[in-house]
Amino acid sequence: MNFIKEHGIRKFIKQQEKRIKLIETITENFDDGRSRSFFCKAVVLLDLTTLESSLDEATQKIKTDNIKPDGIKIKAKILKEILNEIAFKEEIELVKKKR
Numbered sequence: 001m002n003f004i005k006e007h008g009i010r011k012f013i014k015q016q017e018k019r020i021k022l023i024e025t026i027t028e029n030f031d032d033g034r035s036r037s038f039f040c041k042a043v044v045l046l047d048l049t050t051l052e053s054s055l056d057e058a059t060q061k062i063k064t065d066n067i068k069p070d071g072i073k074i075k076a077k078i079l080k081e082i083l084n085e086i087a088f089k090e091e092i093e094l095v096k097k098k099r
Contacts, residue, residue, distance in 0.1 A: 019043050022051050030058070032076035038094060042083045045092050054082045 004012045023043045027036060043051060058079040067074050087094045 015048060018048055019051075022048075022055065025055065026079070030072070030076045030079045032073045035076045035080060038080060038083075041094050042087065045094070046083065046086060046090070050086055054079065054086060058082055 003015075023040060026039045026043070031039065046054075058075070061078050062071075062075055065078075067078075084094060
């Protein structure tokens with residue numbers, strides 16, 4: 001609500017459209033069948049610029065490490081590690097702590 005008050009509804013909608021595109025890209029290219037809720041949580045909680053740069057970083061690492069297109073588990077692990085590192089620095093919890 002504060003974002004809408006400060007920037008307006010149109011900017012908020014544009015931002016949400018970008019988030020939708022990001023989660024679509026992530027689920028199409030990085031979802032290993034077990035990480036979807038993690039990725040959804042990351043897309044909601046992390047900054048858009050951070051998400052975009054994380055996706056770029058993961059894509060570059062996959063190219064550098066010559067990960068095959070069907071190496072979905074490895075690709076998911078790479079992106080999750082990048083997102084977890086950022087979330088940790090920003091004190092955002094993306095994974096439930098075990099009791």
